[in-house]
Amino acid sequence: MSTSVEHRFADAEREAVYRAIAKRRDMRHFRSDPIDEATLRRLLHAAHQAPSVGLMQPWRLIRITDRSLRVQIHELVERERQATAAALGGRSDEFLRLKVQGVLECGEVLIAALADDRERHIFGRRTLPEMDLASVACAIQNLWLAARAEGLGMGWVSLFEPAELARLLHMPAGAKPIAILCLGHVETFYPAPMLELQGWTLGRPLQDFVFHNRWRQSGEEG
Incomplete structure (x- = not known):
């Protein structure tokens, strides 16, 4: 009988996977030196394996x-940064002090987008059409983890008007930009999520997100 032990990676390989997940950060500070083409090709291939x-x-x-x-x-x-600040009301000044992009500084900028003509894909999407977006997010995460393993930083920028960016990039009708990805060398990786370090918000523990058998109502013990 086959067991998971037979298919398990070696200890060092497993540790590397978990380390990449734990050490991944949404980066905003970059050096401008370029990424070599062979490395970039590996990262793009990792994204395409999602x-x-x-x-x-x-x-x-x-x-x-x-x-x-x-x-x-x-x-x-x-x-969009200015529009978001206006929408935040009392936290607008605090928000404007945050660095939210590295588009001009990073070594590479990639736009991750949804393809056009997606309605023809019904398998797995008849009741959940948003699974196309989930699939793109998986590709972005693959790219992010591979970049971290390569010692490169990546930042996901979502502050933009999709229709405007689509026009700028001559996207066909039905295609939609999802993320501006800043990719490049960094001086150092943040020791914790930048929004925690800046006091914007705090991440919550795993037990707040795992329910058993039914949705946990507010106030119930985990």
Whole structure:
């Protein structure tokens, strides 16, 4: 009879997987030196190995190599940063002190997007059409963990108006940008999530998120 022990990675390999997960950070501070092409190719291949419902592979990755286009993307993010600050009311000044992007500094900028013509993929999406988005998120996470293992930082920027970025990148109707990914060398990795270090919020413990047999109501013991 087959057991999980037969398929388990070696101790050092397992430790490396868990370490990459634990040490991954949403980075905002980068050095500008480039990423070598072989490393970038490995990272993109890792993203492309992500699971996807019905093997639809809905992700598209756009590499931004035009500096002027980077500047325009930066401006989109800055406009949304100001709009978000206004929506936060009493926390607007606190929010504006946070660094929310590294678009102009990082070695590479990638746009992760949903492909067009996704409605033809029904397998696994008939009742949960948002599984296309979940599949793209898996590709982003693969890229993130591989980058951390390579000693590179990555930041996921979601402060932008999707329709504006889609127009800027000449995306076809039905395609949708999901993330601006800043990727590059860093001086150091944050010892904890940056939003914790900056006092914006605190992460909550695992027991707050694991229920048994039914949804735990507010106030109930875990």
